[in-house]
Amino acid sequence: MNGSAPRVGLVSVVMPARNAEPTLAAQLEALRRQTYPDQWELVVVENGSSDGTPALLRSWQRRMPQLRVVDVAGACGVNGARNIGCRCARGEFVLCCDADDVVAPGWMAALVDALRTSPAVGGALERRLLNTRVALAARPPKEADALLDTFGFLPYPAGANCGFHKELWARLGGFDESYRYGGDDVEFFWRAQLAGYRLAFSPDAVVHYRLRGDAPAIARQLYRYGRSHPKLYRDFAGHGMPASRPGDAARAWCRMLAHLPDLAGRADGRAAWLAQLSLRAGRMAGSVGHRRWYL
Known part of the structure; x- marks a missing residue:
């Protein structure tokens, strides 16, 4: 100082x-x-x-x-x-x-x-x-x-x-x-x-910064984060917040499908897969709830 x-x-x-x-x-x-x-x-x-x-x-x-x-x-x-x-x-x-x-x-x-x-x-x-x-x-x-x-x-x-x-x-x-x-x-x-x-x-x-350390807590947190993103888009699209790109969401879901075998592997691989699933599922639920698509 x-x-x-x-x-x-x-x-x-x-x-x-x-x-x-x-x-x-x-x-x-x-x-x-x-x-x-x-x-x-x-x-x-x-x-x-x-x-x-x-x-x-x-x-x-x-x-x-x-x-x-x-x-x-x-x-x-x-x-x-x-x-x-x-x-x-x-x-x-x-x-x-x-x-x-x-x-x-x-x-x-x-x-x-x-x-x-x-x-x-x-x-x-x-x-x-x-x-x-x-x-x-x-x-x-x-x-x-x-x-x-x-x-x-x-x-x-x-x-x-x-x-x-x-x-x-x-x-x-x-x-x-x-x-x-x-x-x-x-x-x-x-x-x-x-x-x-x-x-x-x-x-x-x-x-x-302390992150959630177990799978259920990780899933809950990332799902809630994802649900909030369409709400942000609803409130700030008029100020210039860009829409999500459909191609990004499609690629994310394709990566998750390709990495499905990770669920039978190491704990860190399962956690990474679950985090992505929870975030994307939260965005889908938030898009429906807030009536603004942000996937």
Whole structure:
């Protein structure tokens, strides 16, 4: 961080947590070890957990004075939880992370430094540290040298590693809570850019990103992601989001047919095949549900 830059006021970290007991302590410890030297708070939105997440958070409040817990009566979706956290946040800058990842020591300092000159920023996702070979086969690592650009339209940060001025969040009316799973971060940052806000990328703001590790969880996640893509197309086609190309979908289905023998092979091959099937099936279901074809 540039030592000559003026100090920022309070920084707020917003983190939804739902049934996060197995991974939450590692993330809290990583946040506690941040190198950022100035004042910050952590707002954890306890999003209707049925495991030991609430008790774990209470125990951490005794040793982490920056931690504030906001209880939600029932699950409200990731964007609902983010909006609750942002409303409760007292900082002028808001950083977002997830309860199942691990932020690197300089994560907060790097995002804050970028937010001095940009209204919104995303960091790098590192996928190897926390994940098995099977998980990586389902979602192969990408170069963490730029914002994500999955749809050939506008770049965007992942909700697991981003920051923005709270004023920007307020002017946009918050996150769209109709995006409950998949597309939730994409929609917000596309809307920000279309409203004239510039996004930055901070390669030093690293989050060690945890993928789903077993076949049923991989399938559920990729199916939900796929269902959200036609919804994004419905909402942003008028702004220039390109349609999906039928040839790409046809080639994807042909590859899956050609690789059917992978289902009888190694676990990583099965995971990669299942991930593709789930994504494409989700897109088909989303196309029907949202009445916009995006295959």
